[in-house]
Amino acid sequence: MKTLVIIPAYNEALNIEKTVKDLKNNTKYDYVIINDCSKDNTKEVCEKNNFNVLSLPINYGLTSGIQLGMKYAYQNGYDIAVQFDGDGQHQAKYIKDLVKEIEEENCDIAIGSRFVSKKKPKSMRMLGSRLIAGAIRITTGKKIKDPTSGMRAYNKKAIELFVKNASLTPEPDTLVYMIKKQLKIKEIQVEMSDREFGESYLKPIKSMEYMINMFFSILFIRAITRKNI
Amino acid sequence: MTITLRIILIICSLISFLLCITRIKQAKLKVENSVTWMIGSILLIFMSIFSGAVEWISNKLGFMAPVNFVFLVIIGFLLIQTFIDNIRISTLNEKIKDLNHYIALKEYKSKKD
Numbered sequence: 001m002k003t004l005v006i007i008p009a010y011n012e013a014l015n016i017e018k019t020v021k022d023l024k025n026n027t028k029y030d031y032v033i034i035n036d037c038s039k040d041n042t043k044e045v046c047e048k049n050n051f052n053v054l055s056l057p058i059n060y061g062l063t064s065g066i067q068l069g070m071k072y073a074y075q076n077g078y079d080i081a082v083q084f085d086g087d088g089q090h091q092a093k094y095i096k097d098l099v100k101e102i103e104e105e106n107c108d109i110a111i112g113s114r115f116v117s118k119k120k121p122k123s124m125r126m127l128g129s130r131l132i133a134g135a136i137r138i139t140t141g142k143k144i145k146d147p148t149s150g151m152r153a154y155n156k157k158a159i160e161l162f163v164k165n166a167s168l169t170p171e172p173d174t175l176v177y178m179i180k181k182q183l184k185i186k187e188i189q190v191e192m193s194d195r196e197f198g199e200s201y202l203k204p205i206k207s208m209e210y211m212i213n214m215f216f217s218i219l220f221i222r223a224i225t226r227k228n229i
Numbered sequence: 230m231t232i233t234l235r236i237i238l239i240i241c242s243l244i245s246f247l248l249c250i251t252r253i254k255q256a257k258l259k260v261e262n263s264v265t266w267m268i269g270s271i272l273l274i275f276m277s278i279f280s281g282a283v284e285w286i287s288n289k290l291g292f293m294a295p296v297n298f299v300f301l302v303i304i305g306f307l308l309i310q311t312f313i314d315n316i317r318i319s320t321l322n323e324k325i326k327d328l329n330h331y332i333a334l335k336e337y338k339s340k341k342d
Contacts, residue, residue, distance in 0.1 A: 034333075054333045060326055068330045075334075166323060 001079040003099055005031040006069030008062055009086035013040040019086050020051055026092040029099070032072055033086065034065040066170040070154075070162040082153045083170055090151045094190040098153035107186035109158055109178055111144070112151030116189040120145070128211055132172045135215060139223040140179045145187055147172035158183060173217035180225035230280045230295050238277040238299070242270040265313065269306050276302070 005023060009016055016033065023031055032052050035042050037059040046053040054068060066083060073081040080102050084090050090112070098110040120126050132147045150170070154162070158178060161168065168174045175185060249266050252258035276283050276299055287298035 054337050056329050056333045058325070058329050060329055064326050064329065067326075068333060071330060072334070166326075 001099075001103055002077065003029040003080040003082065004069075004073045004076070004078040005029050005082045005084050005095065006066060006073070007031060007033045007084050007086040008036060008065035008069070009033050009038065009042055010036040010059070010062075010065075011038045011040045011042065012086045013038070013042045013045050015088040016042060016045055016051075016086050017049060018088055019084075019090075019092075020049070023084075023092040023095075027095050029082070029095065030078075031084075032069060034069050036060065036062070036065045063169040063171075067162065067166065067168075070159055073159050074163045078159070079156050080153055081159050083150060085150050089192050091191060091193065094151070094188070095153070097188050097190070098151070101186055101188060102153055102155045106184075108155045108183035109175070109185045110153040111146065111149050111175075111185065111187045112153075112190035112192075113144075113146035113149055113187035114190065114192055115145040116187050118189070125207075128207065131211065132214055132218070135218045136172065136176055136179075139176055139218055142179055142185065144172075144175060144185065147175060149190075149192075151190060151192075171214060171217075173214055173222045176218050176222035177225050180222065180227065182227060230277070230283065230299070234296060234299075235277040235280055238273050242273040242277075246270040265306075265310055269310075272302070272306070 005027070007016075007019060007023075012019075020031065020033070023029075030052070032054055033046055035046060035053055035055045037056050043053070043055055054072065056065070056068065069083075070081060080099055082095055082098060084092075084095065094112055098112055101107055101110040120129065129146065129148050133144055136142065136144050136147055148171075152170070161178065161181060161183075165177075168177065179185060246267060249258065249263045249270075253260055253263055280295070283298060284295045287295040290298065292298045292301075
């Protein structure tokens with residue numbers, strides 16, 4: 001099946017080359033980098049290496065980047081879209097495990113999860129992860145062990161939902177929406193490394209805001225998603 | 230309601246009404262956006278002219294003083310106005326996002342050809 005790897009990148013000039021190299025060495029899938037108007041020379045690095053890159057003229061955040069990637073996947077007739085961070089945290093060798101699950105029609109969305117067979121460490125970050133997982137459990141009855149994982153593969157049905165509904169984000173609340181729309185979600189064990197350079201999209205001050213947004217979205221908005229429409 | 234409050238309300242309403250009209254003439258404000266402001270000022274003028282009616286309503290609703298009722302109406306009006314503005318900002322946001330995507334895809338295509 002035609003597979004596209006979407007790599008959102010904001011100020012990732014130091015990581016992006018390594019990420020794409022890793023992707024090319026370990027997989028044979030197409031990829032597209034979404035350069036979210038980086039302030040550093042991410043754009044130049046991509047152009048110099050002749051990477052497949054879409055450059056946004058205004059910085060609009062991760063959600064907008066993923067939505068653009070989904071639009072690109074939809075317009076070019078891809079069957080599977082994989083969300084993959086450009087900061088070197090994700091490892092390309094696990095992508096084929098996710099894609100395989102979708103190709104074998106075991107699920108509609110495959111999540112690269114850190115905690116399928118491994119235990120969650122007890123830290124502040126993981127407390128947030130647990131709380132979100134709890135909210136998902138309450139609203140859908142489904143157990144998702146690593147809801148905040150940024151490595152996800154979507155099939156055509158999910159891509160279409162993304163293109164049609166502009167309010168969908170690449171965050172856990174969308175998983176609730178997808179479950180309510182009767183899509184099947186499966187988690188696959190992956191390893192993630194720590195960031196090497198640069199800052200993440202989720203800075204410490206912002207994580208509080210993120211948690212509040214997620215809770216309101218999951219409990220009050222996504223929880224009442226109807227099956228059809 | 231005291232006579233001073235009534236005079237202040239009338240003056241303020243008139244000023245906001247005039248501001249709306251001049252801004253529309255200068256094309257700085259759209260007619261659709263100014264309608265709520267004009268309705269608000271007319272409402273205030275009516276409340277200050279027919280203060281007897283305001284007193285009667287506020288008594289029936291159990292307010293301590295008619296002026297409280299006037300404030301409540303103004304606050305309610307402002308809340309509606311900010312809510313409308315919020316919706317407008319969100320719509321604009323979506324439109325800018327779509328434009329942003331459109332430009333990126335267009336640039337990509339023209340570079341490929």
